[in-house]
Amino acid sequence: MRGDSRLRTTEMSPAETLDLAEFHGDGISAELSEAVHHVAAQLPMEVHFHPVDLSIERRRTDAEGSYQDAEAAIRKLGVAIKYPTTTELESPNKVLRDRFDFTVIHRPVQTIPGVPTRYAGKVDIHIVRIAVGGTYEDAGRRIGTEAAVSVRVIERRPSFEASKFAFDLARKLKCDVVSASKYTIQRATDGLFEEVAEEVAATYPDVQHHAELFDALLAKLIMESEAYKVIVTPNEYGDFLSDAACGMIGSIGLGASASYSFDRDGRVKLAMFDPAGGTAPDIAGQGICNPAAALLAFGMLLEHQGYRALGGALNDAVRDAISAGNTTGDLGGSLNTMGFTQEVCLAMKARLTGSVNL
Numbered sequence: 036m037r038g039d040s041r042l043r044t045t046e047m048s049p050a051e052t053l054d055l056a057e058f059h060g061d062g063i064s065a066e067l068s069e070a071v072h073h074v075a076a077q078l079p080m081e082v083h084f085h086p087v088d089l090s091i092e093r094r095r096t097d098a099e100g101s102y103q104d105a106e107a108a109i110r111k112l113g114v115a116i117k118y119p120t121t122t123e124l125e126s127p128n129k130v131l132r133d134r135f136d137f138t139v140i141h142r143p144v145q146t147i148p149g150v151p152t153r154y155a156g157k158v159d160i161h162i163v164r165i166a167v168g169g170t171y172e173d174a175g176r177r178i179g180t181e182a183a184v185s186v187r188v189i190e191r192r193p194s195f196e197a198s199k200f201a202f203d204l205a206r207k208l209k210c211d212v213v214s215a216s217k218y219t220i221q222r223a224t225d226g227l228f229e230e231v232a233e234e235v236a237a238t239y240p241d242v243q244h245h246a247e248l249f250d251a252l253l254a255k256l257i258m259e260s261e262a263y264k265v266i267v268t269p270n271e272y273g274d275f276l277s278d279a280a281c282g283m284i285g286s287i288g289l290g291a292s293a294s295y296s297f298d299r300d301g302r303v304k305l306a307m308f309d310p311a312g313g314t315a316p317d318i319a320g321q322g323i324c325n326p327a328a329a330l331l332a333f334g335m336l337l338e339h340q341g342y343r344a345l346g347g348a349l350n351d352a353v354r355d356a357i358s359a360g361n362t363t364g365d366l367g368g369s370l371n372t373m374g375f376t377q378e379v380c381l382a383m384k385a386r387l388t389g390s391v392n393l
């Protein structure tokens with residue numbers, strides 16, 4: 036994660052610029068982009084978007100060219116926002132993950148007041164997931180007709196990078212880190228993951244750490260969600276946990292996630308932010324999709340780039356708009372994409388009043 040050198044939003048120069056790559060996809064991608072640009076135009080700095088076409092039309096005829104463009108843009112600028120893409124022949128998300136060496140996914144999951152949920156408690160957690168390995172790299176194979184096998188891989192480097200990211204985040208949030216796996220059963224693989232987490236923990240004497248068994252963690256998270264803030268975990272557990280936590284807050288489509296690659300010292304090299312949820316082809320082009328997740332992704336990007344007050348205000352503003360009932364149709368409201376985006380801008384302005392002149 037970048038240093039917090041640009042926290043002084045009150046003193047931000049209007050001449051300041053933020054350059055980022057923007058990966059356009061399919062379906063509602065164009066409308067999500069329009070919403071993000073609208074918010075960006077309200078910020079007290081110049082945001083320069085460098086577009087890359089990852090749409091299915093381009094990929095059908097020039098997949099390699101589209102990925103090369105994406106790679107060139109993110110390697111030059113260090114940071115990208117990506118909108119949903121259709122998976123046809125290949126999964127663009129997997130291609131980008133492999134090309135950019137993304138090894139860690141950060142998925143914040145936070146209760147949004149006003150979104151109906153069966154779970155009464157509050158959730159405010161950061162899932163830091165190793166983005167590679169586990170059982171997901173190996174398709175496995177059948178042994179005859181009655182058995183099948185797959186290989187589970189845990190590597191030291193991604194375990195180190197995920198752990199370091201989690202501890203840096205916890206230090207910033209002034210909270211503990213819980214590492215979660217099945218280390219009593221998967222002694223070799225999860226044992227290695229926990230060993231690395233321990234080693235990293237030893238270099239953060241100011242951040243408390245303990246390991247929990249993943250199954251127990253799921254139960255405790257439901258019974259005592261307030262006890263958790265930063266959880267670091269191997270690939271497949273992180274996948275399960277992300278969806279379970281999203282179910283607790285009543286939506287799997289309302290969040291955003293960040294993917295990171297790192298240099299040799301465990302510092303973030305490339306970062307890509309994308310909204311949860313798919314291309315929603317059934318409503319694409321109608322201007323009615325919910326841009327909340329894309330705006331949350333942009334908020335995470337701002338925070339990562341050091342604009343913590345602005346990113347935080349955008350995150351809060353999305354939640355303010357939803358909890359005030361100013362929502363798009365999918366959440367029971369009557370606003371269209373731009374109407375909701377304008378509500379978010381108003382809420383952001385209110386949040387920042389006194390600290391930034393928008």
Ligand code: ATP
Nearest residue numbers: 120121288312313314315316317318324325326365
């Ligand atoms: P994909 O194949 O890209 O995942 P999909 O339609 O199968 O597309 P989603 O995009 O997740 O899957 O859509 C599932 C349902 O949720 C659809 O009815 C879609 O309209 C709705 N939906 C998804 N995203 C949004 C959004 N941002 N705003 C409003 N409705 C949405």
